[in-house]
Amino acid sequence: MMNNQIEVRDLVVVRGGREVLPGISLDVGAGVTGLLGPSGCGKSTLLRAIVGVQQVRSGSVTVGGEPAGSRGLRDRIGYVTQAASVYDDLSVVENLKFFARVLGTPGRGVDDVIDAVDLGDHRDAVVGNLSGGQRSRASLAVALLGEPDLLVLDEPTVGLDPVLRRDLWALFHRLADDGTAVLVSSHVMDEADRCDRLLLMREGRIIADGAPDEIRRRTAAADIEQAFLAIVEESA
Numbered sequence: 001m002m003n004n005q006i007e008v009r010d011l012v013v014v015r016g017g018r019e020v021l022p023g024i025s026l027d028v029g030a031g032v033t034g035l036l037g038p039s040g041c042g043k044s045t046l047l048r049a050i051v052g053v054q055q056v057r058s059g060s061v062t063v064g065g066e067p068a069g070s071r072g073l074r075d076r077i078g079y080v081t082q083a084a085s086v087y088d089d090l091s092v093v094e095n096l097k098f099f100a101r102v103l104g105t106p107g108r109g110v111d112d113v114i115d116a117v118d119l120g121d122h123r124d125a126v127v128g129n130l131s132g133g134q135r136s137r138a139s140l141a142v143a144l145l146g147e148p149d150l151l152v153l154d155e156p157t158v159g160l161d162p163v164l165r166r167d168l169w170a171l172f173h174r175l176a177d178d179g180t181a182v183l184v185s186s187h188v189m190d191e192a193d194r195c196d197r198l199l200l201m202r203e204g205r206i207i208a209d210g211a212p213d214e215i216r217r218r219t220a221a222a223d224i225e226q227a228f229l230a231i232v233e234e235s236a
């Protein structure tokens with residue numbers, strides 16, 4: 001796999017008449033990368049630009065050397081938004097069989113992805129009757145069907161209990177070990193230590209970039225929340 005899977009250069013995105021991303025640059029490579037920042041700082045907008053569904057004003061975004069959104073990338077990127085992308089009136093297994101057919105995926109089997117997201121006990125449950133967390137795991141299972149090179153996950157652990165959160169992070173690391181680059185956004189700073197690398201974001205800019213312990217050491221902070229505050233104060 002390529003080292004610099006994602007390259008973002010001087011990216012400007014305007015939403016609602018405001019520069020939400022005022023010229024952001026970053027690289028994302030292998031492993032599990034966490035994009036952390038407060039609500040509204042532009043995480044979803046950046047992820048949308050990376051998967052090629054966001055209109056951009058200027059700058060560039062490439063994935064594996066190809067412009068974001070290009071046809072050749074479609075099968076190589078799995079993207080899970082905060083809104084579930086599965087059908088409420090179908091069961092978990094029916095949804096996955098449907099998407100496997102639509103995507104024409106020879107990749108992982110339906111049962112493998114159901115097990116990977118730990119929905120085996122709810123295989124035949126209608127998605128409309130599942131909890132929010134279970135529904136978002138069903139969406140994640142769909143994204144895993146194609147065995148993507150890059151998995152982009154927008155706040156996948158919101159609303160999940162601690163056990164499920166731990167299990168999902170373990171899954172992200174297993175996928176990363178198998179060669180999938182995983183980019184995960186979160187506004188919960190206590191998830192920072194679960195990442196190989198962090199991008200701390202504030203007001204449309206990256207304010208820190210490095211391994212969690214590196215960032216803590218650099219700022220002499222006890223945790224990433226403190227580090228974030230220290231960096232904000234430094235730059236004030």
Ligand SMILES: Nc1ncnc2c1ncn2[C@@H]1O[C@H](COP(=O)(O)OP(=O)(O)OP(=O)(O)O)[C@@H](O)[C@H]1O
Pocket residue numbers: 015016017020037038039040041042043044045046187
């Ligand atoms: N459809 C839209 N039209 C206009 N402005 C928008 C739209 N979507 C988002 N914004 C604005 O863009 C900014 C960044 O939003 P974005 O969703 O990228 O943030 P975020 O960091 O992902 O937040 P959260 O953690 O709450 O999801 C916000 O100020 C928001 O108000």
